[in-house]
Amino acid sequence: MNINYKELKSAMADNKDCSSVKTFDGVSKVLEEQKPAAFILENVDMEPSKTGSSKNQDGKDQSNLGLVLARLQKCGYTVKTAKLRSDSFGLPQRRCRLYFFGVRQVERMNGNKVLENLEGLLEAMQCPLRFTPAPCRRLKTGQGQVKSDGKQQLAELLYPSDDARVTAELQRLQAKKLKSKTKQTDDETSARWMSTHKQLAADRQMDYPLKVSEKLAGAPWFQLLQNREKEAVCFVEEWNRERRGKGEPLISFVDISQTVTRMAQSTEDSKVIPTVLPGAKFWNVPLCRWVMGSEMLRFQGLYVEEMASDVTESEKLLADLAGNAFSSCCISAAVFALLASLQYESDSEDEQLAAISQAFTAVALLGRRVRGDQQ
Incomplete structure (x- = not known):
């Protein structure tokens, strides 16, 4: 229903x-x-x-x-x-x-x-x-005891950055961007999000516009983001800098499809990922890349590898499927x-x-x- x-x-x-x-x-x-x-x-x-x-x-x-x-x-x-x-x-x-x-x-x-x-x-x-x-794969300790480790389990759900599925998707998106002649314009929509970002930066006593770190500037997946999404990721870096100074857990995942104000609220607890919903677009902070749709299905406990061998749906479609799935x-x-x-x-x-x-x-x-x- x-x-x-x-x-x-x-x-x-x-x-x-x-x-x-x-x-x-x-x-x-x-x-x-x-x-x-x-x-x-x-x-x-x-x-x-x-x-x-x-x-x-x-x-x-x-x-x-x-x-x-x-x-x-x-x-x-x-x-x-x-x-x-x-x-x-x-x-x-x-x-x-x-x-x-x-x-x-x-x-x-x-x-x-x-x-x-x-x-x-x-x-x-x-x-x-x-x-x-x-x-939920249980992990054995050196003494042969069984324990549950959320961080390690979460890491197991992600493909390595050099996995064939990841590199193929990156190459596809890069080729698509090269062919696209669409240019971003400062229309009414962009003016709204820029105003929101500027206000949030002022509230948190951050300099605006936010600076892009060398790590992000050199990340190929970051270059594929829209301007609003890039700034959202920069906000996450600033939040993690504050958390690191306070000794708090760092944010590892953020849903950049949301507004930056809503995104801030949904990432207060970094021990879990944001809720998988249709249209979600997760950014993995440590790996500096998007979370692919097939990985989001894994967050729902579903493995593409265990489905029919001829699964050819796009990663975007798989992400939407993950958002609608049980x-x-x-x-x-x-x-x-x-x-x-x-x-x-x-x-x-x-x-x-x-x-x-x-x-x-x-x-x-x-x-x-x-x-x-x-x-």
Whole structure:
């Protein structure tokens, strides 16, 4: 689901159509017609306290979340929600999404009882010693002990700068720039961002325009950036200089597709990368280069190398795909937890084995693997 809940609530209350209502109606109709035994839906985080939670005269919850849950329950399902964060499942970002778990209400299945252990199962799978799907590779110490090292894991997700995929993309972009005859002009848009940058520099007592360091000036990837993006990277260097003086962790990644003021807020915690979103453009500070789309997919737990061998999509398209994709570790945990919560009732042992086999087939479709030494 990709729903604007504010728009959805208003339209549902007034019995009007809108894109969000049509999307949710489509999901609801599929559930009503296909009647799956269980389902999982995912959407952006939605706290009841942030959606104007209120009750009408009949005592019914009229918040956005309440309306969605009521509709799903009307389709014949017991529904529970859980908020999952990517960094809780080994991914280097704090991408937070709300998952809806539904179990069809039938005579022999008590949905409330079936889902009562859901939260415990999800929490158990956050433990790296019990559940570590790729890309969370556990590292062995000299004593043979297993530990989790976020920095090393994050480094493992990036291609070496001399990797064939990286050099090929750099050469493609350089050739594209040479062929392009488009010149940047100081139009109204550039005037706005320059004004914003100048004000931010003044607020932080920095000289403006910012100076480009020798390291950046000699970086080929830096030369491919737009002027606004170049200044954004220069701001990051200034922030790191301040952090170094205070003994604070340095910023390693920044999303230069954002405005510099928003970018500053999103990089206050340098232990994780910014949230992977459609249209994002990450700059890796230590390597002085863009983060490619195939690497951003890795931040979601997805590997191009493990997909079809004929993947030829551009890095830009792969970056957009990463922004729209499920965090694979989260969706894997969600599916495992739901399957472990279900009761497989049958009249014979063969039917029960068939049901369990079907469940494992569903897990296999995710393309994720739990290492044998963790089972």
